[in-house]
Structure formats: C-alpha cells, structure tokens
Amino acid sequence: MATSRYRGRFAPSPTGPLHFGSLVTALASWLEAKHARGDWLVRIEDLDPLREPPEATGQILHSLECHGLFPDEPVRFQSRRHDAYQRTIDNLLAQCKAYRCRCSRKQLKDNHGYHPNRCRRGDTSPGDGPHAVRFALEEEASHWQDDLLGPQVQMVHAELDDPVILRKEGFYAYQLAVVVDDIDQGITHVVRGSDLLDMTAQQQQVFRALGAEPPHWLHIPVIVNEQGQKLSKQTHAPALDDDHPARNLFLALQALGQQPEPTLARSTVEEVLSWAEAHWQRSAIPLTSGQARGITGGTLSPSDR
Template sequence: MTASSCYRGRFAPTPSGPLHFGSLVAALGSYLDARAVGGEWLVRIEDIDPPRCPQGADTTILRQLEAFGLHWDKEIVWQHGRHAAYQQALEQLAAQGLAYPCSCSRKQWQDYAIYPGWCRDGLNASGKPVAWRLRSDLAKRPITWQDRLFGHQQFDPAEMGDVVLKRKDNLWAYQLAVVVDDAEQGITDVVRGLDLLDNTPWQRQLQIALKLPEPRYLHLPLVVTSQGQKLSKQNLAPSLAGDDRGIRRQLFQALQALDQSPPPELATELPESQLHWAVVNWSVERLSPAEHRLSP
C-alpha cells in the first residue's frame, strides 16, 4: 500500500485494567502499520461490560499510550454510549432471520462442544431472560479471507456455534459491537493479536449481513511468558513500566517482539526517536508467525 490517508487503523482496548506488555505490542503494531503509510490511527475504549471495567482504568490506559508516544487521531469513542447503534444492527439481523432470542443456559448445553441451536425455531423455555444469538448456519458461509501474516483463512462459523450478540443481562457482546463500531469509524485495517483470529469469521458474517465494509486483517503473533502462557490481565500480567527508563526499554522490546530488528543503540532513545525509526522501517514482511516468548 502506498502512502495514503485512506488507511485508518485503531487500537481498541477493554479497560479491565492497565495495559501490559502484550497490549503494548498490539498497540504498537497497529500504530506502526497505520503511520508507515501516512494513515490515521484511532483509539476506541471497549467498555460495554461495566462489571469488568473498574473506574479510572480507561484514563490509565490513555496515559500509558501517551507515555509511550502513541498519540491518536480524532476523538476517542467509548462503547458505553453506543447502545442505539447496536440495537439498530440487531434489529436488522432479526428482520433477516439471522438473529434470534435464546433462553438456554450454559449449564444446559455443557455436554456439547458448541451451543446446539435449541432456540433457533422458538424459545426452548419461555418466561426466562433471553440472550440474542447469530444464526450462523443461515448467514454467509464458509467465510474466507487473506490474513496479511497468516495467509488464506477459511472457517465455517456454523461449526463454531451461534455466537451471542446481546447477553441476558442486556449488555452487548463484543462481536456485534466491534463490527458496528469499525464500520462507523471507517476502519480499513484491523491489526490485533492472533488470539482474536477465530473471532473474525463471525465478524465477517455480520459485516456481510449488515452490508458493511470488510476491513483487511493483520493478526500479530502472541506474546507469551517463558512457560508459554499468554500474557493477559486475567493471568495477572504486570502493568507497563511508568518510569522513563522502563518506558524506553519496553518500547524497544516491543519492537523486537514485532521482529523489526531495531539497532541496539535505539534502546536508550526517547520514545519519539524510537517511533520515528520504527515508522520509517516498519515491515510486515519481517513479522514471524511464531509466538514471542519472554525471557524469565
């Protein structure tokens, strides 16, 4: 892709806690991919699950991004204010017969690998709270796309189950919200961790059903601990450094995790200098599909 402001990428963290090193690698990868072609880079706060989002976590994340020199374009979008847009999309899907209410509990179908679709033709039990699911067997299938690192991908979402679009507690599910918001913000390229690759088939089904643009995808290799465990807030991954020296060191390490081979002398440079080098030298071709294992 030649330099163009038509590129628009994004980083969309869930504010369930401060960013960790794995988050930094994902943010940095999406930032560099956008800036290297003169594109825009947006930040969206995916706070549709309030019980998981402690007060002030979003502010902490934004301060961390700024400390690492990752400055965004345009106003930040918070998902908690987007209810009407999600509801409209759900109604569109229901009108097409692609979304249905489901009263089943996880306990009821725990012996099955995926939800068996018991409510597809009517509620299995009336008078109970309902979730809304995507009718993955009727939506476009199979789903194929070309991942910019992992190559040709093909999935049949019907073999993955009817994903939840709206929960029984009336909170919106990730799959629907991310599709609606990416389209609303004009996102052309999604750069994110490999752990979300198998979410893409449902998201592409939704994009097609709602007649929304289909962005390009680049899934980045995961960062794992020395024991091979994925870095995550659930696994108590430590927060990013807050001191100047630590920020410089971790930014350099993130460039290494992205296989960009930064020169050793860059490790002590200010974030602005490191990012300038990284934007000029960004290369998706250097990325290895292998996970990046942290030293003990």
C-alpha cells in the same frame, strides 16, 4: 463510511492497565497505519462494567500517551454507543438474522451445542424471561487473506457457533459492538493478536449481514510468558512501567522482529518511534508467539523465528 484511505484502530478492553502484550499490538497497529499514511484510532471497548475497574480506562490512555501513541481522532467509548447497538440488534431480529436464546450454557453443553429450546426457530419471545440474543450464522467455509499469515480458511457451523450479541444480563457483546463500530468508523484494516483469529470468520458474516465488506486482517503472534501463557490479567501480566516508555517501545520492536539499533534502548520516545516508522517491515514480524522474559530487566527474545 466508504473510504480508500487506510484507517486502523487499537481497541483495548479496560479490564486493567496495559501490559507488554498490549503495547506490542498497539505499536504494530500504529506503525501499520503510519506506514500507509493513514489514520490510527483508539476505541475503549468498555462493555462489561462488572469486569472493569474504574481506574483502568485512565491508566490505558495515560500509558498510550506516555509511549507517544496518540490517536488521530477523539477516543471512542463503546459505553456511549448502546443506542447504536440496540438498533442493530432490532434490525437483525426483524430480518431473522438473529434470535432470542434462553438456553443455559449447561443446556447447550448437554445437547452438544444445539438449542434444546429451539431458540433458532423463533420459539423464544421477549416475554419468556431472561434471554440472550444470538447472531444466526450461515453454514460456510470462510476464506480470506491475512496480511501476515496468508490464505486462511475456517469452517462456520450454523447454530453450534452462533455468537451471543446481547447477553442475558443486558450487556452488548464484543462480536456485535466491534463490527458496528468498525463499520461506523470506516475501519479498513485491523491489526490484532492471533488469539482472535478464530473469531474472524464469524465476524465476517456479521459485517456482511450489516451490508459492509470486512476489513483487511493482520493477526500478529501473541506475547507469552515463560510458561507459554498469553500475557493477560488472568496470567498476572505486570502493568507497563510508564516511567520507561522508550525502553518498552524498544522491547516491543524486538518482539515484532524489527531489530532496532541498540542505541535506541537509551533514546527518547520520539526517536524510537521515528526510527520505527522509517524502518517498519511487516514481513519481519514473527509468525509464531514471542516469549517475553524478564520485561522488567530489559530483555526480550522472540521464539521460533
């Protein structure tokens, strides 16, 4: 889908309820889209049922609604897109842009990342037992302009960096599905956490292999706890308190360097979002990770502005 209209998205994986770091990313992507008078979409990246509590998707969508972040189109669920991903994989295999891999992680580690089974040469066939499918990267020094961080360059190493696009268990992998859906939905701009920055060069190659130009990228700093760990399910980040959405949004604006007026801490969701739309300044976003302290107590201070 070719379009000149701004189209952004927020695409959480339903491994648990939204936490404060997720809200900061969602709000930044929503504000970027609204500032550009574009569209903001929500996509649920439910690709791994083994890690997804059945209640998580409902919790995520409920939290977004409580915080006034409504998508401009129906929510997309990747679990309903398997046919599209499989067609893409079949095409990539036919074009020798992907290959079947039966190497274990231990084998790859012991062989310094190279494939002892010579998978990339096409020595693995569908009848060779359990195998993954990997995208065949090209050796490249990848350059692009990040909308917040400025000029970026990453080295891409063929074979050593080749990402899995279909796991041995039969699950479609993030590196494929995110690109297929960004293309299909006409996404022009991606706002996401800087923890995904290192994936960008690889994803740009997948975009081009599928005949599409990559979107504009904007990587915001992740929110970390007092131990310097990224807020996540693994670091036991608390779920958002949906009973105080305006206050959560106020704190998220602080984390994004927007300096909201103190009175907004006691305003409505609609008033906070209206102020944020009118005063959004991308240039005010900190370039380094913010530190979330005492979210339940109502304080948050970005670090290293």
